[in-house]
Amino acid sequence: MTFLITGGAGYIGSHVVRAMVAAGEKVVVLDDLSTGNEDRVPEGVPLVIGSVLDRLVLDQTIREHKITGVVHLAGKKQVGESVEKPLYYYHENVEGLQVLLGAVAAAGIRNFLFSSSASVYGMPDVDLVTEQTPPAPLSPYGETKLAGEWLVRAAGKAHGIATACLRYFNVAGAATPELADTGVFNLVPMVFERYDRGEGARIFGDDYPTPDGTCIRDYIHVEDLAEAHVAAARKLAEWAGAGEYKDLTVNIGRGEGVSVREMVDLLGELTGHDQAPVVTPRRPGDPAKVVASADRIAAELGWKARHDVREMIVSAWAGWQANKSLVHHER
Template sequence: MTFLITGGAGYIGSHVVRAMTLAGEQVVVLDDLSTGDEDRVPEGVPLVVGSVLDRLVLDRTIAEHRVTGVVHLAGKKQVGESVDKPLWYYQENVQGLTVLLEAVAHAGIRNFLFSSSASVYGMPDVDLVTEDTPCAPMSPYGETKLAGEWLVRAAGRAHGIATACLRYFNVAGTATPELADTGVFNLVPMVFERLDAGEGARIFGDDYPTPDGTCIRDYIHVEDLADAHLVAARKLAQWAGAGDYKDLTVNIGRGEGVSVREMVELINEHTGHTEEPVVTPRRPGDPAKVVASADRIAAELGWKARHDVDAMIISAWEGWGAHRVTAGHHTEQR
């Protein structure tokens, strides 16, 4: 069994590669390195530099490495950028997926795991978001993820492919400092960047209908997320081996909400900082509360998150410091 992991040189992808190789699975990585880093790919794991839009590269990679399953993480994922560049996002995320699925169907591969997102839900007005909560994405990025799910399921039914769509909630932390998130797009690294500059974290709005007025989110440790991919990929292979071409859609979260203010206070506590957060106006489209129900994945796959928010912050801070030093930044880490 050999899994092709697209986007395997990225932050999340490299953790999936790590989890699968540590578990004894054979993997090959395909990444265009537009945001990925080849240094994230472990020694001994083949890295093919190329795009999922390139059918020739896909066909050659699948044949040369005898790929029998696919874990698809490659894609663009910034909400604001997707609003500015919707055509590019649909090209990369939907057309790229189309070309990949064509190659998968042509090669007779019978299991396919798709990296989706909680952004498919939009602004759900519920205490816990289940997989049956209506999807109403609010950005081109979210739309491409929902369209991707439709496409994956349709291709699975048409071509006899067992499929899974994993809807991530808010990912943080790192398994090792070398694999830390170096992009400043999510809350934790955004706060770190402010603290490095000697400034308080920025909170976008404190007048939401929540206990402390700030948004509530469900945070998942990237190591737990990677383990969920391993469990799901193995389940798909099991189904495909039995000729059972099911489709599975599950949330990947902890089922626990943490407010932005609580998260900032925890970050300050674990990093030794005391800067007071700065409250600025709300960002358009931010829902007050998005917390996952993780019951379905527990029932279907026996998976449950193991790491808490403290572990996410501590590991992320360690990784942030390691990359700061590597980059030649000498800001004191307090």
């Protein structure tokens, strides 16, 4: 097998590449480097600089590298930006996926893994979010992920492709400092940036119907997430090898909720910062609680998260300190 990993120079993508290589798989990276960094691609792994919207590049890459499977992580993922630029997000995330699937089908590739998101669920009013929880995305970004899932499954059925859609919950941490997240879009890096300015963490609302009044989320270490991709890619290859073109949709989370206040307290403790958090009004659209049920992925792939929240914070902090010159913000 030779896997094409789109977006393989990004934060999550580089961890997936690393995990696939460590598992003995042959990989090729395609990335337009709009947010990725070529230094994250391991030595010896081919890097093709290009977009999934470019059919000529896709066809050439698939042919030259004899690609037999695809792990698709490339895409735009800033919720706020998606609200301001919905046409751009649908173009990049949905049309880009359509072009890629066209190249995959034409080449006779028989397995395809899609990077989805828990954002497809919106504001679910349940204790644990299962894969049967009705999707109701709240942003154009979440809509493009849900539409992407529909497209992946439809193309799989029509063209004999085994497919998987992995719904990520809140990703944090780093396997090594050089692979750390350099985007200030999520709670952990947002708090780190506040610390650098000598300010306390910001908590958006403390009047939710939760034990401490703050939102509850499910956090997953990026290294665990990457290992889930290895397990899913191998399962797809197994199915395709047996002529079974099934589709799989699974949550990737720990199945444990951590409140924002609990997370902020841990961040302060583990980084040595004692600034008091600042409570501000709720952000529109923030659900009180979103925690994954991780039962299906355990049953289907035998996968379970190994890292806890403390490990996520310690590794993320080491990465933050090592990569401050590369930090970028939501536009």
